[in-house]
Amino acid sequence: MSKVHNWQIGREMNYPYEPAFPRRQFAFVFNINRCIACQSCTMACKSTWTFSKGQEHMWWANVETKPYGGYPQFWDAKILDLMEQANPGNQQWSGKPSDDKQKPYGQFDGKTIFEAQKTLTPESARVLGYLPTDEEWNSPNIFEDNPVGKKGVRNEIDKEGTSLPEHKTWFFYLARICNHCSYPACLAACPRKAIYKRPEDGIVLIDQKECRGYRKCVEACPYKKSMYRGNTRVSEKCVGCYPRVEGKDPESDGQPMETRCMAACIGQIRMQGLVKMNNDGSWTEDRYNPLYYMVKVAKVALPLYPQFGTEPNGYYIPPRWVPRDYLKQMFGPGVDEAIDRYTYPDRELLAVLQLFRRSNRIIFRYEIKEGPKIYEATLRGRQITLYNDTVIAYGQNGKEIFRTQVEEPVHVRPNKHANSI
Numbered sequence: 001m002s003k004v005h006n007w008q009i010g011r012e013m014n015y016p017y018e019p020a021f022p023r024r025q026f027a028f029v030f031n032i033n034r035c036i037a038c039q040s041c042t043m044a045c046k047s048t049w050t051f052s053k054g055q056e057h058m059w060w061a062n063v064e065t066k067p068y069g070g071y072p073q074f075w076d077a078k079i080l081d082l083m084e085q086a087n088p089g090n091q092q093w094s095g096k097p098s099d100d101k102q103k104p105y106g107q108f109d110g111k112t113i114f115e116a117q118k119t120l121t122p123e124s125a126r127v128l129g130y131l132p133t134d135e136e137w138n139s140p141n142i143f144e145d146n147p148v149g150k151k152g153v154r155n156e157i158d159k160e161g162t163s164l165p166e167h168k169t170w171f172f173y174l175a176r177i178c179n180h181c182s183y184p185a186c187l188a189a190c191p192r193k194a195i196y197k198r199p200e201d202g203i204v205l206i207d208q209k210e211c212r213g214y215r216k217c218v219e220a221c222p223y224k225k226s227m228y229r230g231n232t233r234v235s236e237k238c239v240g241c242y243p244r245v246e247g248k249d250p251e252s253d254g255q256p257m258e259t260r261c262m263a264a265c266i267g268q269i270r271m272q273g274l275v276k277m278n279n280d281g282s283w284t285e286d287r288y289n290p291l292y293y294m295v296k297v298a299k300v301a302l303p304l305y306p307q308f309g310t311e312p313n314g315y316y317i318p319p320r321w322v323p324r325d326y327l328k329q330m331f332g333p334g335v336d337e338a339i340d341r342y343t344y345p346d347r348e349l350l351a352v353l354q355l356f357r358r359s360n361r362i363i364f365r366y367e368i369k370e371g372p373k374i375y376e377a378t379l380r381g382r383q384i385t386l387y388n389d390t391v392i393a394y395g396q397n398g399k400e401i402f403r404t405q406v407e408e409p410v411h412v413r414p415n416k417h418a419n420s421i
């Protein structure tokens with residue numbers, strides 16, 4: 001085991017290999033507040049990568065209804081339970097979210113899946129995990145739209161209605177893909193060394209020729225995003241649509257494009273990018289990269305289950321209406337700050353949020369041109385002011401991709417089309 005620094009848990013941790021970081025890292029932000037569970041992302045991925053015989057059960061991209069849904073079923077409850085069994089009562093965070101770049105969310109003092117493995121799994125296992133049963137992979141959208149009521153009963157609807165900050169009856173949609181982790185558990189567990197992380201973009205791939213289908217990656221990935229294919233007897237996982245990210249898609253003019261699931265997103269919740277990395281695994285300061293801004297400056301987007309220890313590169317703007325304890329378990333201690341920032345956005349955040357899904361090109365930099373004040377109000381005792389700023393997105397080659405404004409244009413449909421869709 002090596003000692004590596006994991007900034008998401010604010011400390012050093014054990015990992016089976018020496019750290020090695022890519023020049024840029026595939027990363028994404030999903031705004032849960034906007035997801036409508038239309039599953040366009042799910043189907044875009046399915047129809048691109050997993051439509052063949054033997055892949056029927058595979059959904060590299062999926063959207064599940066929390067708290068009951070999960071693909072495979074109960075994946076997160078099961079791994080959290082195993083971690084708790086390995087370290088009862090001590091899976092806790094200390095400190096507070098702060099501007100300390102080494103520990104922006106405080107410190108996780110419990111055991112990660114790389115540290116808890118010795119307690120529960122055989123000595124040969126490098127990562128704490130479990131292998132889901134076939135049945136658990138069978139129903140990717142189980143419990144869709146099932147809410148939980150205030151007494152913790154499924155489908156119990158509270159008659160008093162709901163209001164922020166926490167709804168008494170709630171559910172939310174959690175869109176998921178592989179997190180192309182900085183410390184991938186799938187890679188750590190593979191006895192064949194068939195899994196690798198690309199130095200140019202950090203995308204994690206399984207070498208199909210090297211894989212012998214031992215399923216150690218399926219067992220180890222805490223997010224359960226590595227999957228076994230029975231008819232070829234090898235494992236497969238999300239490939240980060242790497243030909244698009246490389247700019248090889250015929251549509252892209254050689255410029256990096258976002259993945260299929262991002263480009264298909266109807267709710268405009270998804271933004272994917274390539275963040276610059278330093279040799280020590282920290283993010284290079286890149287103030288006007290939208291992902292850098294949302295994760296490191298505004299801190300409005302948080303990692304999914306940082307306590308697992310894999311340093312996932314998927315970040316989420318948490319849903320505003322969900323009980324905070326549940327969200328803190330899922331996204332760590334930064335939840336209150338992130339929700340506050342999103343609920344009362346400042347001028348820059350509001351402009352950056354307009355960048356989602358105006359184009360399928362990867363945005364490398366943004367610029368804001370200030371516009372006039374258009375709205376002012378008091379919201380739950382706090383003053384909010386909106387400005388019609390223009391935000392401009394630039395691609396890898398430094399050229400403008402698009403520009404858009406905070407105030408959405410109103411289009412009036414002419415009378416002759418009044419009833420058309």
Ligand code: SF4
Binds near residue numbers: 180185187225
């Ligand atoms: S999410 Fe799972 S499959 Fe993807 S890189 Fe991380 S550990 Fe590997």
Ligand code: SF4
Binds near residue numbers: 038173175268
């Ligand atoms: S396409 Fe977007 S809005 Fe629709 S389910 Fe997927 S993430 Fe949610």
